[in-house]
Amino acid sequence: MKKFLALSIAAFTLVFAVPQVLSAADDAATIKKNMAERKPKIEALKKAGSVGENKAGYLEAMTKETAGKEVKLSDDEKKLVEDENKDRKAVYNAIAKQEGSTVDKVGELRAKQIRSKTPEGEFIQNEDGKWIKAPKPAATEKKEK
Secondary structure, three states, rough: OOHHHHHHHHHHHHHHHHHHHHHOHHHHHHHHHHHHHHHHHHHHHHHHOOOOEEOOOHHHHHHHHHHHHOOOOOOHHHHHHHHHHHHHHHHHHHHHHHHOOOOOHHHHHHHHHHHHHHOEEEEEEEOOOOOOOOOOOOOOOOOOO
C-alpha cells in the first residue's frame, strides 16, 4: 500500500493531477485554474527568498530566522500563499481519501518530491525541520539513444 501511495505521489503534479483526484469536476477545474494562475507569482516569491517549501508540502513565508534577512510579504502575497496552501490541502485530502492515507502523509510525500526538484538557492525545509537553500542538483544521467 505504501509503495502504491508513493508511486501515486511521484506521478502526481499539482497542475495536471487535480481533475483526476477530486470528485467534483467544477471544483477540480477551479483549483487547477487558480493554481496555474498563481504559479508565476509563487515562483517569483520563492526565487526572491520570500517563501519556501516546508516539510509538510506547503508554502511558508520566510522569517529573519529562516532566511537570514528581514522578509515582509504584502497582504496580497500573504493571501496568495494562503490560497495556494488551501488548494494544496484540498488536493492532498482528495488523494488521501482515494489511497486510504492521511492528508499529512500525502503532504510529506509531496514535499519530498518538491525538494528533489527545487531550483538551486530556493528555500526548502528538510525532514528534520531545518531551513536550507536547495543545493545544486546532482548531475543527471545521459539519456540512452
